[in-house]
Amino acid sequence: QVQLVESGGGLVQAGGSLRLSCAASGSIFSFNAMGWYRQGPGKQRELVAAITRGGSTNYADSVKGRFTISRDNAKNTMYLQMNSLKPEDTAVYYCSVGGSTGSQYYPSDYWGQGTQVTVSS
Numbered sequence: 562q563v564q565l566v567e568s569g570g571g572l573v574q575a576g577g578s579l580r581l582s583c584a585a586s587g588s589i590f591s592f593n594a595m596g597w598y599r600q601g602p603g604k605q606r607e608l609v610a611a612i613t614r615g616g617s618t619n620y621a622d623s624v625k626g627r628f629t630i631s632r633d634n635a636k637n638t639m640y641l642q643m644n645s646l647k648p649e650d651t652a653v654y655y656c657s658v659g660g661s662t663g664s665q666y667y668p669s670d671y672w673g674q675g676t677q678v679t680v681s682s
Contacts, residue, residue, distance in 0.1 A: 563587040563671040565656045570676030573646055577680070581641040583656030583673060594661035595632060595639045596668060599652035599678075609654070610641060611666035619664045624650075646680045653677055 569581040583595070596611035610630035611619045618630050629642040639656065656673035659666060 563589055565673035567656045567673040567676040570678045572679045575682050577646050578644045583639040585637040592658040596657050596666045597641045598655045601652035613661045648680045648682045651680050
């Protein structure tokens with residue numbers, strides 16, 4: 562069993578910054594990576610960024626240079642630092658655990674409840 566809890570969402574103006582956190586607990590040892598997904602209104606859920614246990618990262622083209630994913634393995638916590646936010650970043654952001662081969666992230670069936678990020682123009 563795995564529990565994932567996101568926090569840090571909120572309302573910010575375009576150009577602002579926000580930092581999301583994901584606290585993981587339970588049997589996560591079989592997963593070598595974690596990732597952030599998001600789903601905006603009327604859109605499909607998409608991968609934002611992923612990070613392996615060793616620290617290798619992968620980003621969606623739309624957030625490269627603006628977002629930074631990191632993790633603290635000792636605390637089983639993952640973070641997403643979001644800078645230069647745009648209105649199109651508005652979405653519910655979800656935390657996941659999964660596997661990674663090369664630069665490809667494969668989510669498991671475990672997901673957090675999501676945290677709302679709203680960017681106003």
